Amino acid sequence: MPGRSWRRRIGAAAVVAIGLSAVALSSTPATAAAAPGGQSPAALVQKVHPGAMLSLATTRATQAWQKTHAAASPAATTVGANTLAYNGGTNGMGVMSGAKTKVYLVFYGNQWGTEGTDANGNATFSGDPDGGAPVAQQMFKGIGTNGETWSADLTQWCDGPGVTAGSYSCPANLPASQFVPYQSGGVLAGVWYDNAAASPASATEAQLTQEAISAAGHFGNTTAASNRNAYYVILSPHGTDPDNYQSPTQGYCAWHSWNGDTSLAGGPFSSPYGNIAFSNQPYNMDMGSTCGVNFLNSGSAGELDGYTITLGHEWHEMMSDAYTTTGWANPGTNGGKQGYENSDECAWISPGQAGGVANVSFGSYGTFAEQASWSNDTNNCAISHAILTHGGSTSNTVTVTNPGTQSSTVGGSVSLQVQASDSASGQTLSYSATGLPAGVTVNSSTGLITGSPTTAATSSVTVTVKDSTGASGSTTFNWTVAASGGCTAAQLIGNGGFESGTAPWTGTTGSIVDSSLYGIPAHSGTYASILDDYGYAATDTLAQTVSIPATCTNATFSFWRYITTSESALGAADTLQVQVLNSSGTVLATLHTFSNLDADNKWDQASYSLSQFAGQKVTLKFTGSETDTYGGSTAFALDDVALTVS
Secondary structure, eight states, X not given: OOOTHHHHTOOTTTSOOTTSOHHHHHTOHHHHTTOGGGOOHHHHHHHHOTTEEEOHHXXXXXXXXXXXXXXXXXXXXXXXXXXXXXXXXBTTBOSOOSSOOEEEEEEESGGGOSEEEOTTSOEEETTOTTOHHHHHHHXXXXXTOTTOOSGGGGGGOBOSTTOOTTOSSOOTTOOGGGBOOOOTTOOEEEEEEEOSSOOOTTOOHHHHHHHHHHHHHHTTOOSTTTTTTEEEEEEOOTTOOGGXXXXXXXXXXXXXXXXXXXXXXXXXXXXXXXXXXXXXXXXXXXXXXXXXXXXXXXXXXXXXXXXXXXXXXXXXXXHHOSSTTSSEEOOXXXXXXXXXXXXXXXXXXXXXXXXXXXXXXXXXXXXXXXXXXXXXXXXXXXXSOOOOOTTOSTTOOEEEOOOOOXXXXXXXXEEEEOOEEESSTTOOOEEEEESOOTTEEEOTTTOEEEEOOOSOEEEEEEEEEEOTTSOEEEEEEEEEEEOTTOOOOEEOOTTTTSOSOSTTOEESGGGEEEGGGGTOOOSSSSEXXXXXXXXXXXXXXEEEEEEOOTTOOXXXXXXXXXXXXXXXXXXXXXXXXXXXXXXXXXXXXXXXXXXXXXXXXXXXXXXXXXXXXXXOEEEEEEEEEEOOSSSOOEEEEEEEEEEEEO
């Protein structure tokens, strides 16, 4: 395996520039064919990093290259060009078999900003303009719930005694303990905000590996046994370039590896805690469409498409090939691409095509854009697969229904029935809970939560349900106990439709105008607020301060926005940031950052929970920032702003 510096010398002709559109890539096979040594652009990237998820640009370039090199490809055998083979494992381990996997999310560097908590108990960060952090947490909480079968493809992969290197399938009668079990009840095991220092502007492979090793120590996984089924996702913050993934010569969006990988620059790396499986997860919304923004969904709904796709891609590959590439990977001897893992075989297949990207529902945890992964036993890219138990009982699925955010008052009566189900009949379920309000308990046999809260507070409650085989599921939700006195339902924003002049809004109040003067119809009434639309570098602000009563445990902030632009689609040149600040001006939360890339010339509603700020005086602030990067202008229109409490 060549050194890491080799990849730095790959020219732009070897890997098509990341900034090119998919259309341009698919129509320029001559550029892709210029790869040196008769190797495809994908081969050049993965020769250096076999655990990398190729960017959309590299994928399209490789497809173009294949069209011009079809005659040079070996003929496929009956096994098939995509079929994966077992590569013998590392010390007998090739996959995450035998037990449920623990996923740990590491938010690397203080650029993530101020930490908060949302209504689902997830960590939020003021330096997370696209809201990727809570979505990543919800996704890993949701895996193995709602009967989802996107992850069930993994239950076919095995390792250990009797699994011969070079095998294309697992031996008959192999015990269930040698297979990847169905990951019932979610896999998120912990979250760490490592804000002791800033994340490097371009973290090296050595730094990312050491961060993963440090994370193992932080979470108390200090033995090889405790890391046998552990996976650490190193999430770098917005504005950073870990392992120079943004360079046009790199051609990937994320990668997974392990500390013993000899292809890591400076590696392998010693770990006092045994082998450490981890991934490099950049803030790849910064790369726009080349790393999947709006690949499946449109507008703001698709802003995190690529983020969840890459998170799922690397997790699937780590599960089936924990220590790259000693688990299941393409041998390259049957016409396929050597070193490709299960997710590589199905990367960036357009929605609507066989094996294409699709929205996968994890029930109350949400719906996420995910890609298919290769399935040897069904010979296709499977976005859904049967759950295989291999005669064992550890693959039972325990599903716990999330009851949603709960609110109570001190001295009031609580009665909440937790609903849970088991995929296997005849199972006895036991219930436990952490974070319940003082004075409230759960019945371990029935799951009924009862009591009378004694203290006003907000807590994150996790209810875990186990069956008699040891399979378990859990759900997490927020519970707010308010002081007695109750809440009067109200709408707190003044002049939210901008029909009564400027007060009580502050900031660039001259932006409250008859929106038709800008060619934008008001969402309702006659007036709206227009930020920017200058065509040169400028900043407009609009803000209003409100007090959210402590007794109101439900607070929802909503507004309608209309974005129109003459900017090119090359990048996010102009932005509209939506933030919550305290009375001192400190940013408590960045709810969202829109940009010229969200322009769709129509009114769209945005809505966010502010329940965690009950009892606080906060300022709701819109900041429109326009640059002169591409020479155009962007208008951000706002109308019908509201903050409802109950």
